[in-house]
Each structure stands twice: as C-alpha cells, then as structure tokens.
Amino acid sequence: MSTDHRSKSKKLRRRDNDDFDDRWGDEEDDGFEESVRSPKRARLDVRSPTPPDEDADTVDQRERMEFEKRLKDRDKKDSGRPNKREQAELKEPTASLADLRLRSRQEYLKKREAEQIALLRQQVAEEEEEARRSKEKLTSAELRDFKKNKELLRLALERQRVDEHTDGYQLPTDYIDESGKISRQKRHDALYQRYVDRDDQGRERYVTEAEEWEKRQTEMAKAQVTAPLSRADVNRDDYEFVFDDSQAVKFIADAPLPGARKNMTREQLLFEERVAEAEKKAASIEEVRKSLPMYQFRDQLLQAIADHQILVVVGETGSGKTTQIPQYLHEAGYTKRGIVACTQPRRVAAMSVAARVADEVGCHLGNEVGYSIRFEDKTNPEKTVIKYMTDGMLLRELMSEPDMGKYSAIMLDEAHERTVSTDILMALAKDVARARPDLRLIVSSATLDAQKMSAYLDNCPIFNIPGRTFPVEIMFTAAPEANYLAACVTTIFQIHISQPLKGPTGTSGDILVFMTGEDDITAAVENVQETARKLGSAIPELQVLPLYASLPSEEQAKVFTPTPAKVRRCIISSNIAETSVTLPSVNFVIDPGFAKENVYNPRTGMESLVVSPISRASANQRAGRAGRTGPGTCLRLYTRHAFYNEMEESTTPEILRAPLHSVLLTLKALGVNDLLDFDWQDPPHQDNVIAALSQLYAVAFLNHEGRLTQNGRKAAEIPVKPEAAATLLASAKYGCVDEVITILSMLGESGALFYRPKNQKLQADAARARFTVKEGGDMTTLLRVYQEWEESDYSYVWCRENFIQQKSLNRVRNVKEQLVKLCDRIEIAPSSCGASNVGPIMKAFAAGFFPNAARLQKGSSGEASYRTVKTGVSVAIHPSSVLYTDPPKWLLYYELVMTSKEFMRSVCPLEPAVLVEVAPHYHKMKDLEKLGMDRKMPKETGKSAVGSRL
DNA sequence: GAGCACTGC
Numbered sequence: 001m002s003t004d005h006r007s008k009s010k011k012l013r014r015r016d017n018d019d020f021d022d023r024w025g026d027e028e029d030d031g032f033e034e035s036v037r038s039p040k041r042a043r044l045d046v047r048s049p050t051p052p053d054e055d056a057d058t059v060d061q062r063e064r065m066e067f068e069k070r071l072k073d074r075d076k077k078d079s080g081r082p083n084k085r086e087q088a089e090l091k092e093p094t095a096s097l098a099d100l101r102l103r104s105r106q107e108y109l110k111k112r113e114a115e116q117i118a119l120l121r122q123q124v125a126e127e128e129e130e131a132r133r134s135k136e137k138l139t140s141a142e143l144r145d146f147k148k149n150k151e152l153l154r155l156a157l158e159r160q161r162v163d164e165h166t167d168g169y170q171l172p173t174d175y176i177d178e179s180g181k182i183s184r185q186k187r188h189d190a191l192y193q194r195y196v197d198r199d200d201q202g203r204e205r206y207v208t209e210a211e212e213w214e215k216r217q218t219e220m221a222k223a224q225v226t227a228p229l230s231r232a233d234v235n236r237d238d239y240e241f242v243f244d245d246s247q248a249v250k251f252i253a254d255a256p257l258p259g260a261r262k263n264m265t266r267e268q269l270l271f272e273e274r275v276a277e278a279e280k281k282a283a284s285i286e287e288v289r290k291s292l293p294m295y296q297f298r299d300q301l302l303q304a305i306a307d308h309q310i311l312v313v314v315g316e317t318g319s320g321k322t323t324q325i326p327q328y329l330h331e332a333g334y335t336k337r338g339i340v341a342c343t344q345p346r347r348v349a350a351m352s353v354a355a356r357v358a359d360e361v362g363c364h365l366g367n368e369v370g371y372s373i374r375f376e377d378k379t380n381p382e383k384t385v386i387k388y389m390t391d392g393m394l395l396r397e398l399m400s401e402p403d404m405g406k407y408s409a410i411m412l413d414e415a416h417e418r419t420v421s422t423d424i425l426m427a428l429a430k431d432v433a434r435a436r437p438d439l440r441l442i443v444s445s446a447t448l449d450a451q452k453m454s455a456y457l458d459n460c461p462i463f464n465i466p467g468r469t470f471p472v473e474i475m476f477t478a479a480p481e482a483n484y485l486a487a488c489v490t491t492i493f494q495i496h497i498s499q500p501l502k503g504p505t506g507t508s509g510d511i512l513v514f515m516t517g518e519d520d521i522t523a524a525v526e527n528v529q530e531t532a533r534k535l536g537s538a539i540p541e542l543q544v545l546p547l548y549a550s551l552p553s554e555e556q557a558k559v560f561t562p563t564p565a566k567v568r569r570c571i572i573s574s575n576i577a578e579t580s581v582t583l584p585s586v587n588f589v590i591d592p593g594f595a596k597e598n599v600y601n602p603r604t605g606m607e608s609l610v611v612s613p614i615s616r617a618s619a620n621q622r623a624g625r626a627g628r629t630g631p632g633t634c635l636r637l638y639t640r641h642a643f644y645n646e647m648e649e650s651t652t653p654e655i656l657r658a659p660l661h662s663v664l665l666t667l668k669a670l671g672v673n674d675l676l677d678f679d680w681q682d683p684p685h686q687d688n689v690i691a692a693l694s695q696l697y698a699v700a701f702l703n704h705e706g707r708l709t710q711n712g713r714k715a716a717e718i719p720v721k722p723e724a725a726a727t728l729l730a731s732a733k734y735g736c737v738d739e740v741i742t743i744l745s746m747l748g749e750s751g752a753l754f755y756r757p758k759n760q761k762l763q764a765d766a767a768r769a770r771f772t773v774k775e776g777g778d779m780t781t782l783l784r785v786y787q788e789w790e791e792s793d794y795s796y797v798w799c800r801e802n803f804i805q806q807k808s809l810n811r812v813r814n815v816k817e818q819l820v821k822l823c824d825r826i827e828i829a830p831s832s833c834g835a836s837n838v839g840p841i842m843k844a845f846a847a848g849f850f851p852n853a854a855r856l857q858k859g860s861s862g863e864a865s866y867r868t869v870k871t872g873v874s875v876a877i878h879p880s881s882v883l884y885t886d887p888p889k890w891l892l893y894y895e896l897v898m899t900s901k902e903f904m905r906s907v908c909p910l911e912p913a914v915l916v917e918v919a920p921h922y923h924k925m926k927d928l929e930k931l932g933m934d935r936k937m938p939k940e941t942g943k944s945a946v947g948s949r950l
Numbered sequence: 951g952a953g954c955a956c957t958g959c
Binding site: 900 | 957
C-alpha cells in the first residue's frame, strides 16, 4: 500500500529473523482466511484445532460477507437515485454488524436478567425461611434488607410481565400515527436520520453505522484505500508489520508450567472442566467444599497440625487452602480455645475470603466469621471464631497483646510474598510459640520458598497440597528483544491473527500484557489501537484496555465486564494484575520481564522507582495468570538463558528495600530491644538499621539506651511515619492539632490528589493554583484544599470542578478520622489555631521534620538548587510544589524522591531560628549560619538572585 | 516544568 504506511510500520520493526519458527505468523500464500485455521496453526494451539464455536463463527462470517457484498452492489447501482422499491429495501434494517451486535447484547442482557431474578427469588426464599426460624435474633437492619430484597423481586417480576405483553420494547407515542398504528415511515426516518449522507453529486444516499465507522477509520489511518476493507481484499503487502514473517517475534517453546492437571490429554481436560462446571452449578456448598483438592487431605492435615506446632503448607492456587484450613481448624475444635486468625497481605483478599467462608459456614459476615482491616472491623467479640485480617492489622493488635492470647491458631497466608508485616509476624509468632505450646502456626508458601521457610521455622514439616490450575505452555524468545514495547505489540497481533478468539474449552482467548507503568501502558494501548485501526475489518475486533492502580475506578471496572462476543480483549496492565487482581478470561500472557521496584537509599533518605528485571517466582506467577479457566500460553519476551542465568530466583523481600523507621519503632513497641540480633528471616542492611535508629533517636522516640521513650510509645500507635508522628505530638504544644492532623492525612495522598487530563491541562493547573497558600507552602495549601472540600459538604461535584480525585480525598477523610480517634486515646487534646494562622503549624512541622531541612544554594544559575542540611545532598523542589516558582531560602521537605532527578516533594518554608528553637540538640545556629554564607558571593547577591526569579 | 509499580497500619 502506501509508502507512508510502510515507513510507519518500520518503527515497529526490530530485527530480521532468518530462521523463523513456524509456530508464529507462518502465513503461506494461502490467504488470511486459511491461515487462521490452518492445521499447522494447531501446533501452537495445544488444544482442539476446531473450536466448538466454529459454527457460530462461520454463520456470522457468511452473514458478514453477504452484507458486504450487498453494500458493494448497492454502491455500484448507486449511480442514479434508487427507485422506490430499492429505497424501501435499503431502509429496511438489514442484518448489519451493528444490528447483530446489538441483538446479541440484548439477548445476553435478557439471559442475565433471568438469572438475576432466579437468584433473587432464591435469596428471598432463604431469607423468609430464616426469618421464620429465628424471628427474635434478627436485627432491624437484617429485616430491612429482607424487606428490600422482597420488594426488588416484586418489581422485577412486574417488569418482566410488562415485557412479555409488549414484545420487549415500547415505541414512544410519537411513532404512532393518527390512526393509532405504528408508523413505519416515521420510525425509519428516525433510525436513519443520522446516517443520511450525500454523494459527490449531492444526491442522498444512506450510510450504515458500519460504513461510517469504516470511513472514519480509513481516513484516520490515511490509507489509500477507497473501498471498505474486507477479508478478501487484504493485500498482504499492505500490512507488512503484521504479516511479514521476518518481523514476527520468534518464540521457542519450553516445558509447560505443569499446573495441577499434568499428564492429562486435551479430551480429559475438556471433560474435567465440563464436569467441574456441572458440579459447580448443581452441587450444594458442602459438595463444592468436598470437591476441592484440599478435602482429601483434610484428616492428614489436621493430624499434622495436631502433631506439629508449626507447619509450612504449600498450597498451589485453587487448592482452597485460604478458605478451607481455618474451617477445618474450627471443625476440629480449635476455636473452643480461641480465635483462628488468617492473615492476608491485601484488604480486598481479607474481605472477599471472609465473605466466602461466612457463606460456606452459613453465618452472617461479622458473626462467627469476620474480618478486620484498617477503617473497618467486621467482627463480633463474642461470636467471631474465624477472623480474616490484613497482616498489618494483626501486627498492630500485638502491640497491646504481645502473647497472641486470644488466638488458638494463626495462619500466615501468602507468606512467600514477604511483606514486612508478614516477615515480622513470622518471627514473633515463632517466638510466642515457644512459650505457648497450645498455639498453632501455619505458614502458607509457594513451592520455591518452602524449604527456606521451613529451615527458618525450626525445620518444621512441609505439607503439600496440589492445586487446581491448568497447564500453561511457556515460550521464550530465541534472541533478546531490544525494545520490549514494540515486541509486545507485535506479539499481540501474532496471537490475535493466528489464534481462535475462543479457547478450546470455550473459555475466552483474552490477552494480558504486563508493562511497567502508566506511561508504557498508555503508549502500548495507543500503538495497538492504531495498528488495529489500520487493519480495519481485516482482522477480528480487538478491544484494548489499560489497567493500573491510579486509573479512575470506572475505567478499571471495564476489565471485569464480560468480553463481548466475536471480540478479543487485550488488557495492558501494570503489576496490579500479578497478584491483586484476577482476570479469569485470560488465556495468553505476554511477559516482557520487567517491573518497577522501589529502591531506598538509607544514606541520603531518597526513594526511587527503578525499572528492573523481575524474579523467576514473579515470572511464574505471571504465567499462572493464563491458566485460571483453561490451559493457556505465556509468551516471555526474554530468552530461556536469561530466565535461568540472569533473573533472581525470588523477589527481594520488602524489608531489604524499604525505609525502616516505622518498622523499627513498631518492633521497639513490641518489646524487641536488640534489633541487630533480632531473628530476621533476611536481616536488613546494617546501614539502614543504624540510619533508622538514629532518626528515631533524633526525634526523641528512643533514649540514649535505645529504649522507647514515652513519646515513642505514643508515636508507635500512630500509623504515620515517625517524623509525622513527632509533628502531631508537637502540635499539642502549639495548639494546632486539628490543622496538623488534616495536613498529615493529606500528605499521604498528595501524589494522587490532583489529576490533569491531557486535554484540560490549563484548566486543571488554574484550578490547582487557586488553592495556593504561599506562607505555609504545600502544607497549608493542602490544608486549604481539604477545608474547602469539607465546606462543600464533601461534594463530588466540587472535586470534579477542581480536578481533584475524590477517591484520594475519601481516604484522607478516613485517615483523619482515625488519627482524631487515636489522639483521644493517647491523650492529645484537640486544638485549633485557625486557618490563617500559619506560624504554629510551621513550628509543629519544624519540631517533627527538622532533620529534613534544606538550604538554597546560591550562585546556581537557572533552577533553584538546594542542599540538605543533614546529608549535604543536592536536591530541587518538585515542580508540583506551590513553592516551585518562588523558592525560599530555607525549607523543610516531607520526602525525597528520585525520578528524573533528585526532588523534594511537599515542602514548606522555614525560619532557621525556629529550627534551632525546636531542635537545639540537632541544629546549632552557628552551623546554620555557616551554611547560609557563600564563599564566593556576599549574602546580598544570593538574596537578589532569588528575588530576580520572581 | 515533572509524572507515581504495588501493598499495609
């Protein structure tokens, strides 16, 4: 086709592969149609070569081709105005693609409605039964719920009846003419009004939605194609990028990730899955529980737990360990002696698993089975016997109850993820177990780490439970890929073109691509969309969706909707899809082998996000995401050699990468005094421990013996970083507790607070500038944002108008409420200094953040450069700060981050005299004066250099 | 004039 197109596609070209593996993109000259289902293709397709939905596909294809032929014929005939008969025919809604899609959607909705009503009916029946059984025990809230459901069911049934009588749709009265009949003409006019177009001679012609779409796409692609593309028209030369064999990424198959269903033929797998599905539908909860791989090991497991105080359980995904083990312990009577706790690294996991187990046990969530996470405690002290909780929550509980007295068994789930909290809990629980022989500790781990975990836990036995996942075929590239973004895009289309839309067992053939961050994800999404657009109707529709944590919720929700029929979905995601989010319809995973990792430098106190290669454990976790609902394929954009020789076995535990201030304070509060000799699974670097300890000493949370002071004990209760806790404690003295609490809550979210849509950057910046309160820098500006939101009565509209993420502000509100409650507990009296009174607030911040002081460097041309007082590191104000354009001589920073360079994020101005006043043990006026003087230039010049920037 | 992977209290 056009050279223009060719040159564009060259951007995506990476290297010429002489020996091309015919598993991918081996088009012969037998045309596109053939190649899609060629027997050769079936080699990659380890499952059935003829998918079960083939018939539907062919029918649709035929309809589509017929439709396209009709369109073409009509275009040819269209030299004169169509006669009446033709016109009528054209106006008749033919089975256009849009119509088909709409119809299938409607059918789907209808089916779904029926299902929902059936569910609701069942629920109401159950509730009525329960109400009969236990009238006096039900709370009024429950009764209200029951009543609501009943009403909902009544309305739904009523609506259904209306539908039955009126053929589903009602036309507005406008479409009914004077005689009371439905006017066909009027209706057609309305339907096609939008699509009336004029040809070059100014004659009217009707354009369907599909045509219009094609036209738009063709124009946008600037392709020199005049007729709409159809499969038959595709000239392979035009689409070099997709069809040129030399451009395809070459993959080599590796031994598949076995899954639990190894050694099964395709037919067996198919059969198994059908059986499983049938079971799921028919079986009662009890039967489902018995069908889990766990069940046949129940007695053995309970015996092992009875015999051994500590046990490592290796339960693969889908084994049901998280839901079943606590129930088994309950059934075996452990809950008579105390609560069975199960920790999770994530809040959603704790909530959803608890809900599931409550369902299985047959109780209301929050009674016998409950969960406890930050901001939400859904347990009942008298009733709850199985408690799911986040690891951090259990750690916090231990501060007031170090012997874990109320628990009879503790299960640390997902311990292989090695969060700081799980690591510390493991060490503490191991210790407590020595003193409490009745306590049972179960640690769940992945296969890879089980040995190490067991060695750490006094060589306790390892209990293996098989999982229920499908095998995943692993492919490596033959040679390293230089540009992983381009390689991803190429691979996506290799899959899309060569693989059937549906998996062999009827599961969806969706693609999941792992990218490092928002930027890459956006770029990849645009690239894939652009390429798909150029190909037009030559390929099946490809729906591309991004997924990452800071994406607005409504955008995120899209990936959880069912993939439409005849469409392949391609989700381009950050690491969020590795553990936090499960996408069941994924059959192909593309793994470039990178992720962003947080690196902390204890010497400078600087954090940075670095793109680094992932570990083998991570890579296998990613691959496993392709085998949730059926056998899958994982395409790794790195070589087998790199996998085994260049990648680490497992991800560096968080404790080796994170700042330790808060962790050490927590440990001290738990009574651990000798930190360097603490029984770490992986001891943190000494530099880091020492840096953290000296910081805690500086804010007087530790005394010279390294013991917790009274303030330190209070600070350990406050879930913010130690400098912030010190600020909060100091605010009582300066009478600005309320303001400081608000600011500290805001600072935690300040990064994700403002959003700047690409097309409204100026408006967003203007809205943001409106909040600026220069005297107190970012701190008072944040205060003002919160206060205005509060005044708007926490309005959603207000957030939208000011380009602020409401999700973030809601979190701020939660944190603030929690801090207020905590202040009451640790006896900090509420006080307020008034919004316009910046002085006390600045003093409180200086009292907590005094180690984070920086001095403007003079003589530096261009951008204002600072030097940190304590470490002498060269840093700059982050451009998102309100002080960026007006840098003060002295300032305090909340945190240091390294991105494109070293930045201070969230800063406030500072008087050096205040620094000496609040921290005389740390800062001496003499030293500060020395810093303020410049060797080369007199003081005045420095000042005017700043002044000239205004 | 920059930009934030993901959790958790």
